[in-house]
Amino acid sequence: MIKFITTLLTLLCITGVHAQYAYFGTRGKIAFDKITFTKARIRSMTQQMDPSRSMRFGTGNLDNMPESSTQKLVLHFDESSTLLLPEVTAENATSTGRGNRGAGGGNIRITGGQGNISVRGNSGGGMVVARGGMGSNSKIMYQDLKKNISNLQLEIDQKYTITDSLNNITWRFTDEYRDIAGFECRRVNGATPDSLYIVAFYTDQIPVSAGPALTSGLPGMILGLAIPEMHIQYWATKVDYTNDTIPMDWKDKKATPITMDEFVKNIGRMYQRGRDSGTARRQVLEQLIY
Template structure:
């Protein structure tokens, strides 16, 4: 009888040990994201934001707007541990989704959190030159977003005419919690509504099951990993499609030693004149940061 009791106790302790081990592995891993970009909506908004001078230069491009796909999806990987994250594109090319053809792997969410196709993301394809980058986003094959969660800093590596490594402090985000939940990649996630200090509206779904305060596009500040992120103004959505837990630290070999290092303020001074603005008091830094991050 005593031997039986001892066996039961040992089994229970072993089970607790395995649970604790699983919780530890939950701090490290790789999350696959679909970044859904609503191309037409983004291009229409950018045309409205352009000054008349820039509009004249872009009229030839806008004439072909009806021929553009409604959206396209880029596959992204977020590597995370308890101290940092790195977001970078998968090596495979993006998959364009024509209107009415096929299904998105990730759900669509409108500004009120319900399904729909007229909200979400578009930032256009990346350009290989300065103006192309600022109008349509950095070359997606060269952009990497890194955040140091302990130091509260971020690095953005991008490839325009040459590689740049931009350093910036992580902006604070004000979050408001809701009682809405959604299952994303098999995990129950809670919805929160957020706003950056520049009043950019965000919708996020985070999972306490992954106890790392981070997410795609340098999102952070919640008691768990963000698995769904919607930026209505930018017409962009991120949705996790797969989660793989590991015991690996975030990779560091993404940094290009030949990258030109500078502060985001310096980069804004160099490239800010190319940015479309829709408000007189909107800073070039804000517009550049939105373009590069989201």
């Protein structure tokens, strides 16, 4: 009996030692597929336009457009920051026109090249796609989790580095779980300060409170993100741990520094006619971030 108890205690001690050294990496990179459901996205956009501008938008060619398009992104992370940027591959240079398991996000390709829907205003206060504009191929997102600030670098008429505080998302936890890239992830439903509904799946096995599209505020890394109203989703496909901190040479020194409020105030004028300032702000933020 004494021998049995001794053996049991030994096994418990060994198990405890292994548990203490379970590895939860705080540095690495995550491959994401970002998929935009193209047709649904454009239909939603054209509903906000008057019929004449809708025709100029080119919705008559909607049947010839792909159901979705996919963009490859990489999220670098360490204990205090993240950096999201496009993956530089030959495949990323052309639009895939494919979905990924009905999930993920990618950008709508309208005028050539994968990129976010680019926005310019018009006298009716609607939205149209600009040529060039806020392309995701040039968009970089940085989060400083310690200082609670974000930087967004993108090119429109010129290159900007936009500074803002991290988005304060209100999260509600659920009991739904799913496996994403080999990690058990819990579903949470969220709402931004501008009342945009989002769904996220996070894992506490990567103890960094962050995610794609400048998301944060959960007890772990977000590996799945969906914005139903915008028909955009992000899904992690692979996680690699490293010993490296976030590379800091991403910032273009020639980019014009500007705050998010200043940027929204200037660009938001395009949306002001017939709309309140809150709606204009939300539309600009949606186009910039997601």
